[in-house]
Amino acid sequence: MKVLVVGATGYLGSRIAVESARRGHKVTALVSEGSQSKKADIVQRLRDTGIETATGHLESKQEILVKLLTDVNIVVSAVNGPGLLLQLNLVEAAKKAANPTLQFLPSEFSAFGAVGEEAAPLLYGPKAQVRRALQASHIRYTFIVAYGLAPYWANGLGELGTRGRVPPAPRGLDKVPYYGSGHTRFCVNTVEDVVKYTVRALGCSYVVNKQLHIRPRLNQVSQHDLIHIYEDKLFRQQGIGQRLVRAPVSEADLDAQITGAADDIKRTQLQLQKSFIFMGTLTPLGIHDYEATALYPDDHHYTPIARYMNNLIYECKAHLAEE
Numbered sequence: 001m002k003v004l005v006v007g008a009t010g011y012l013g014s015r016i017a018v019e020s021a022r023r024g025h026k027v028t029a030l031v032s033e034g035s036q037s038k039k040a041d042i043v044q045r046l047r048d049t050g051i052e053t054a055t056g057h058l059e060s061k062q063e064i065l066v067k068l069l070t071d072v073n074i075v076v077s078a079v080n081g082p083g084l085l086l087q088l089n090l091v092e093a094a095k096k097a098a099n100p101t102l103q104f105l106p107s108e109f110s111a112f113g114a115v116g117e118e119a120a121p122l123l124y125g126p127k128a129q130v131r132r133a134l135q136a137s138h139i140r141y142t143f144i145v146a147y148g149l150a151p152y153w154a155n156g157l158g159e160l161g162t163r164g165r166v167p168p169a170p171r172g173l174d175k176v177p178y179y180g181s182g183h184t185r186f187c188v189n190t191v192e193d194v195v196k197y198t199v200r201a202l203g204c205s206y207v208v209n210k211q212l213h214i215r216p217r218l219n220q221v222s223q224h225d226l227i228h229i230y231e232d233k234l235f236r237q238q239g240i241g242q243r244l245v246r247a248p249v250s251e252a253d254l255d256a257q258i259t260g261a262a263d264d265i266k267r268t269q270l271q272l273q274k275s276f277i278f279m280g281t282l283t284p285l286g287i288h289d290y291e292a293t294a295l296y297p298d299d300h301h302y303t304p305i306a307r308y309m310n311n312l313i314y315e316c317k318a319h320l321a322e323e
């Protein structure tokens, strides 16, 4: 199949582009002129994998986007920030391309779809607008509900943080914010699994006009579970027996933090925290939903989050050795 990836120089988009090419799709990456020089190493890696690049972005002239969408079977977007709302230009172009077989995967890859846009309006609002535009058109779409990506959620032991942060070391000093009862369950997936299931869904007729949830059974965990897994592994693998200090954060505390947030990014981060930990993201699946490990049981064996956390033990050990 011919696949256009928008946002192919990004964290998720570059991986989706490479995995699509690895699975035999003919991939074109839409790359802005600026990124061709600023992100030359990533662009070169894409080209080395056999991916073609087309120059442009979501604000390019409609003719350019229409031409690209006429020539492909699938468009996957993994843009972020202001690019999320600009995807409406891509939807307009897809309407004009009138390509009856086109499958459109907008940039989702979050818990949106399992929770509503009010959970984090600045992030989910634009995603919701793009969804509505697609649903009101005749374009075939698939929405990927990916829940939390492990480097953002598991590394913070259930506290959303910067990608790939080093988890706290149990020295009796470092505190983990411990939200509410700690027992609300959410879902955390490795980036590799999100990429593999997304690419598996390309060209799959089952998921046309559906949501594909990536919600493996063993990845449905609570903050209590994540901390417990971490402490248990530290003890069994490294003989470190101290427990982490839990600093309780109530829902009212978190609400106050949201109200006093310094900027929109921080506010959104705290709102996502609230939706995962206090509201819970594991809402029941509807008739327009599929779950990836159930739909593709033999295609890919996902990494349970407990196994992903082995990496965190090595990082913690290295961190302690440096001190």
Ligand SMILES: NC(=O)c1ccc[n+]([C@@H]2O[C@H](COP(=O)([O-])OP(=O)(O)OC[C@H]3O[C@@H](n4cnc5c(N)ncnc54)[C@H](OP(=O)(O)O)[C@@H]3O)[C@@H](O)[C@H]2O)c1
Pocket (backbone or CB within 6 Å): 006, 007, 008, 009, 010, 011, 012, 013, 032, 034, 035, 039, 056, 057, 058, 059, 078, 079, 080, 081, 082, 083, 084, 086, 107, 108, 109, 110, 111, 146, 147, 148, 149, 150, 152
């Ligand atoms: N569930 C989770 O835990 C989680 C975590 C992280 C992200 N996500 C979601 O995953 C998606 C992708 O995020 P990411 O972190 O991978 O993004 P990212 O690394 O910031 O990359 C964004 C990509 O979009 C491109 N882009 C931005 N604006 C554009 C425009 N106007 N026209 C064309 N391309 C544009 C960027 O191109 P340039 O190189 O030119 O800037 C870049 O390639 C988002 O929907 C985000 O919400 C989810």
